[in-house]
Amino acid sequence: MRTSLRILAMSGLLAAPxxxxxxxxxxxxxxxxxxxxxxxxxxERLHFGDIDNDGDLxxxxxxxxxxxxxxxxxxxxxxxxxxxxxxxFQDQTGTRWTGIADDxxxxxxxxxxxxxxxxxxxxxxxxVSAQSNxxxxxxxxLQGGTAGFxxxxxxxxxxxxxxxxxxxxxxxxxxxxSLLVGLFPSSGFKDWSCECGFGDVDNDGDMxxxxxxxxxxxxxxxxxxxxxxxxxxxxxxFNPSGFQLSGSNxxxxxxxxxxxxxxxNGTTNTTGLNCDIATHQLAAMFADLxxxxxLDIFLGSRNSQPRAYxxxxxxxxxxxxxxxxxxxxxxxxxxxxNYEQNLADLxxxSDLDAYLLNYAGDGxxxxxxxxxxxxxxxxxxxxxxxxxxxDDNEPDFGDFDGDGDLDIAVAAFTGFGTPDRIYFNNFVxxxxxxxxxxxxxxxAVLPAFPGTTLDVDIADWDNDxxxxxxxAVDGGGAEVFMRNNLNTVEAIPPRAKRLExxxxxxxxxxxxxxxxxxxxxxxxxxxxxNTTVIEVTVDGCPMADVPMHYSGGQLFRGxxxxxxxxxxxxxxxxxxxxxxxxxxTDLAGAPESKSYTGTGSTNATPYxxxxxxxxxxxxxxxxxxxxxxxxxxxxxxVSNGKPAGVGFLFLSGLSIPTTDVxxxxxxxxxxxxxxxxxxxxxxxxxxxxxxxIPATGxxxxxxxxxxxxxxxxxxxxxxxxxxxxxxVLATPPLP
Numbered sequence: 001m002r003t004s005l006r007i008l009a010m011s012g013l014l015a016a017p018x019x020x021x022x023x024x025x026x027x028x029x030x031x032x033x034x035x036x037x038x039x040x041x042x043x044e045r046l047h048f049g050d051i052d053n054d055g056d057l058x059x060x061x062x063x064x065x066x067x068x069x070x071x072x073x074x075x076x077x078x079x080x081x082x083x084x085x086x087x088x089f090q091d092q093t094g095t096r097w098t099g100i101a102d103d104x105x106x107x108x109x110x111x112x113x114x115x116x117x118x119x120x121x122x123x124x125x126x127x128v129s130a131q132s133n134x135x136x137x138x139x140x141x142l143q144g145g146t147a148g149f150x151x152x153x154x155x156x157x158x159x160x161x162x163x164x165x166x167x168x169x170x171x172x173x174x175x176x177x178s179l180l181v182g183l184f185p186s187s188g189f190k191d192w193s194c195e196c197g198f199g200d201v202d203n204d205g206d207m208x209x210x211x212x213x214x215x216x217x218x219x220x221x222x223x224x225x226x227x228x229x230x231x232x233x234x235x236x237x238f239n240p241s242g243f244q245l246s247g248s249n250x251x252x253x254x255x256x257x258x259x260x261x262x263x264x265n266g267t268t269n270t271t272g273l274n275c276d277i278a279t280h281q282l283a284a285m286f287a288d289l290x291x292x293x294x295l296d297i298f299l300g301s302r303n304s305q306p307r308a309y310x311x312x313x314x315x316x317x318x319x320x321x322x323x324x325x326x327x328x329x330x331x332x333x334x335x336x337x338n339y340e341q342n343l344a345d346l347x348x349x350s351d352l353d354a355y356l357l358n359y360a361g362d363g364x365x366x367x368x369x370x371x372x373x374x375x376x377x378x379x380x381x382x383x384x385x386x387x388x389x390x391d392d393n394e395p396d397f398g399d400f401d402g403d404g405d406l407d408i409a410v411a412a413f414t415g416f417g418t419p420d421r422i423y424f425n426n427f428v429x430x431x432x433x434x435x436x437x438x439x440x441x442x443x444a445v446l447p448a449f450p451g452t453t454l455d456v457d458i459a460d461w462d463n464d465x466x467x468x469x470x471x472a473v474d475g476g477g478a479e480v481f482m483r484n485n486l487n488t489v490e491a492i493p494p495r496a497k498r499l500e501x502x503x504x505x506x507x508x509x510x511x512x513x514x515x516x517x518x519x520x521x522x523x524x525x526x527x528x529x530n531t532t533v534i535e536v537t538v539d540g541c542p543m544a545d546v547p548m549h550y551s552g553g554q555l556f557r558g559x560x561x562x563x564x565x566x567x568x569x570x571x572x573x574x575x576x577x578x579x580x581x582x583x584x585t586d587l588a589g590a591p592e593s594k595s596y597t598g599t600g601s602t603n604a605t606p607y608x609x610x611x612x613x614x615x616x617x618x619x620x621x622x623x624x625x626x627x628x629x630x631x632x633x634x635x636x637x638v639s640n641g642k643p644a645g646v647g648f649l650f651l652s653g654l655s656i657p658t659t660d661v662x663x664x665x666x667x668x669x670x671x672x673x674x675x676x677x678x679x680x681x682x683x684x685x686x687x688x689x690x691x692x693i694p695a696t697g698x699x700x701x702x703x704x705x706x707x708x709x710x711x712x713x714x715x716x717x718x719x720x721x722x723x724x725x726x727x728v729l730a731t732p733p734l735p
Contacts, residue, residue: 022401024422024469024482026447029059029075032087032462036449036478042067043472043479045195048459048526049109049118051096051138052148054081057461059089060120062104065454065474068128069101076148077461087462087483098136098152103128105194110207112157112198113233114549115141120150121209123193126216130181132158132188133196133211137233155187159236162189162244169236174225174245174257190248192216199286199295199552201238201311202319203513205559206231207552208238212284212299220280220304221249224297226258240320250278259309260322266304268326275323280304283340287352287524287553289328290377293500293515295552297321298354300341305333306356310377324377331382333359337366337391343553344397344406345519348427350497350587351375352554355395355408356382366391368410370436387421387438398458398467399521400424402490406521408436409469411453420453420471420480422446451477458523465489465578467522493582494520494530494574499594502560502570507600507626509734511559514594516548516584518556518574527554532574534558538598538624539566541637541686548572561633563625563734565602569595603627605727608657608667613711613721614642617685621707621723624688630695630733635688638707638723641681647709647721649676649689655704655725663716667706667725679707693730701730 028035041063048057056077063070073093078084106123112135113119120136135157140147160169162177179190197210206229215222223245227235241255254263260272267274283300290296294311301307308328309321338359343352351373358366359382368388371379394411401407405427412420422445423436442448451473458467461481465488471480500514514534520527528550536543548558560570571593572584586592603626610618617640624635636649654669661670679687687707707723714721 022466022484022486023445024447024484026449027481027483029089029470029479029481030091032085032483037481039476039478041070041073042474042476043454044104044474045106045455046457046470046472046479047107047109048457048461048470051109051118052076052081053117053140054079056080056086056463057459058148059461059470060107060109061472061479062107062122064101064103064124065105067476069103071099071101072097072104072107072122074150079463087464096149098150100134100152102131102134106196108196108198110198112207112229113137113142114206114231115143117141117147119233121196121198123196125192125194126190127192130190132181132190133193134188135233142232157234158188159230159234161237168230168234171237171239172242172244173237174223174239174241174243175237176245176247179248192218192222194282195284197285197552199555200557201226201286201295201313202228203294203313203515203551203557204231205549205557209235210284210286210297212279212281214280214282214302215278216248218280218303219249220301221278223250223257223263223277224279224281224284224299238319256323258321260312260320267323270322270324270327272322275309276307276325277323279307283342285343285553287343288517288555289343289352289373291351291375291498291517293498293517293555295555296377298341298343300338302337302339305329306338306341306359308377328377328379329371330378330380331371339392340394342395342397344524345554346370346397346406346425346427347372348405349375350495350517350519354379355397357392357395357410368392368395385423385436385438387440393453394455396456396458396469397523398469399490399492400467400469400484400486402466402486402488402492404492404521409456409458411456411471413452413454420446420449420456422469446482449480451475451480453480459526460577489578490521491578491580492521493580494518494527494576495582496532496572496574496584497587499572499584499592501594502568502596504597504599505562507565507598507734508562509630511562512568512596513557513559514570515551515555515557516572517554519554520574520576522576524554527576528552530574530576532556532558532572534560534570535573536560536564536568536570538564538568538637539622540639540684541624541688542682543624543635543688544633544690545573561625563628563631563633564598565600565625566598567595568598569593598625601626603729603731606724607655607727608725609665610724611663611665611714611716611720611722613640613709614685614713619647619707619709619721619723621705621726623726623728626734627693627698627728627730628732628734629693629698629730632692634693635690636705636707636726638679638681638687638709639685641679641685641687641707641709642711642713642721643681643683643685645681645709645711647679647681647687647707649679649705649707650674651676651703651705653703655727657725662718664708664714664718664720665722668704681709695733698730699732703728
């Protein structure tokens with residue numbers, strides 16, 4: 001949002017040699033051919049995401065801004081499901097969106113109900129008319145409709161507003177009844193919101209909301225709030241202080257709601273005595289700034305010092321944040337228009353650095369600065385970027401030249417100083433800062449384009465393997481889509497770092513949750529859509545991969561089944577949108593896996609003997625945990641099988657210990673023998689057969705199992721090896 005009088009800017013400089021050889025072409029987004037889009041709307045933000053789950057990126061645009069209430073727009077990528085041209089969009093707002101006009105400042109695409117499709121959260125401002133932020137739900141998945149079509153569900157997705165503790169809202173809401181609004185057909189609470197963020201702050205597997213605000217008339221006195229997701233997309237306020245405000249503003253000495261201590265405007269305290277959760281906010285995000293695998297808060301503030309808060313979940317076991325602004329920012333801002341503070345790993349050292357837009361340390365210039373993370377969340381350096389002395393509005397990051405480091409694009413609010421631009425990052429691993437080379441719009445790399453740009457997003461919307469850029473334009477101007485002409489599929493694998501160490505445990509129904517950080521050469525929100533899994537073995541036997549889900553910032557979370565008994569070894573693999581796969585490594589780059597011991601009875605008793613196969617080894621049959629009702633991860637494991645071979649798993653209701661049949665040891669009743677199916681053996685001689693246990697009706701079942709392998713090295717005429725027999729007794733569910 002732009003309403004203030006501008007201050008004259010002074011120029012800054014970060015010199016660097018050379019730049020990558022790639023160029024951009026301005027294209028009409030409706031045709032993906034050179035040209036421009038029609039001039040439509042007052043667009044504050046745009047966001048790319050695959051709303052219809054067809055494998056290409058669509059675009060949702062937040063409109064309204066300084067004009068007032070407008071209907072947001074949905075542009076559908078015409079590739080894949082639409083069977084048209086990849087990267088050419090069609091405006092399908094009329095059929096896919098809600099038709100509700102509001103004063104939108106931001107749109108976030110996030111799967112709030114964990115049903116596999118992207119929903120939308122719309123940030124609105126009450127400057128023109130009292131209104132709430134909106135929940136707009138994708139009608140695929142749990143809704144039973146078609147993915148990519150949306151319905152406004154604001155009236156039901158907010159829970160417990162202005163109320164005391166109750167079912168579904170365990171905390172007193174800090175929102176007074178006077179702020180509640182009813183906007184047909186939905187309701188919510190009056191606020192002045194610009195950018196909001198999502199992340200799994202309490203490590204329970206769903207995405208929670210960071211609801212930020214700049215306050216009425218930009219007074220910077222309304223509090224940022226946090227809302228917790230109940231797991232299916234209904235949100236209630238997290239307010240452990242139990243304090244309810246009397247109006248829209250939080251006052252000094254009021255409790256910090258979700259933050260340790262009491263409110264004190266502009267505090268520099270970092271002990272938890274005081275905090276300041278009211279800012280002139282235009283940027284808000286969850287991310288792991290201090291590298292302890294929980295989500296911290298990073299807030300911009302237009303007319304005051306931007307702020308940072310560390311999550312105390314890891315340190316104390318309780319969800320609460322501490323204001324660490326004075327620790328994080330080793331150089332204070334001059335408070336001249338800090339519209340956006342954004343995070344990315346700019347020097348490839350696997351922590352999040354900061355792009356501080358309009359962060360004028362001397363108080364007299366709209367200079368953009370880079371600050372580098374020491375690894376503890378503290379920012380140092382504060383280097384001024386060349387050509388950044390104008391009044392910029394938004395940065396974003398992407399590897400435009402495919403060299404493995406993050407370049408920078410800037411929406412410069414053209415007309416108030418410097419033009420829109422790109423910086424190529426010529427990162428040198430031995431250096432701290434890398435080097436950023438300015439490319440102004442209108443130069444050889446980036447063509448000139450008109451308009452008042454408020455946002456830039458990076459995405460490979462045409463699926464050609466390189467990262468393109470799109471600028472949102474205010475004032476009724478045409479959005480600017482810049483197609484990257486590199487035309488080479490980037491080949492940089494993601495980096496999975498700081499894999500969490502799980503404790504030893506007994507078998508049970510509760511999973512073992514582990515988290516990791518994933519860094520890539522794309523924006524955090526795009527890397528968050530990487531296919532990321534935990535690769536697990538139990539006593540050396542590979543288990544089914546465990547999917548990891550994006551937690552916000554650079555974090556992913558996965559839940560290893562709690563039933564595993566034995567030595568559990570795990571690592572992470574992350575595959576990006578271009579098919580590049582990276583694996584967990586330590587900070588020095590060496591492959592990294594972690595392990596823990598799962599103890600408990602498996603309800604499986606070996607008996608009899610088997611028949612040797614390759615190398616004279618006798619295959620061994622075991623299980624990965626208890627055959628308990630509801631154990632969906634139950635599986636049989638074979639070791640010492642023929643590497644890269646195959647075999648079969650059989651069962652019967654009776655055992656016949658060690659009967660020699662043509663030189664093969666058989667431990668099952670041949671009359672009641674049933675084949676469960678094929679078992680593939682990996683290069684290390686391990687095989688797995690999954691046999692999920694029903695939730696009911698299995699307890700008391702007593703069955704016998706044996707593996708037979710096709711192995712020409714077996715010492716019998718048929719070339720078959722066999723394992724021991726295995727008696728398995730099914731039990732009631734695990735605790």
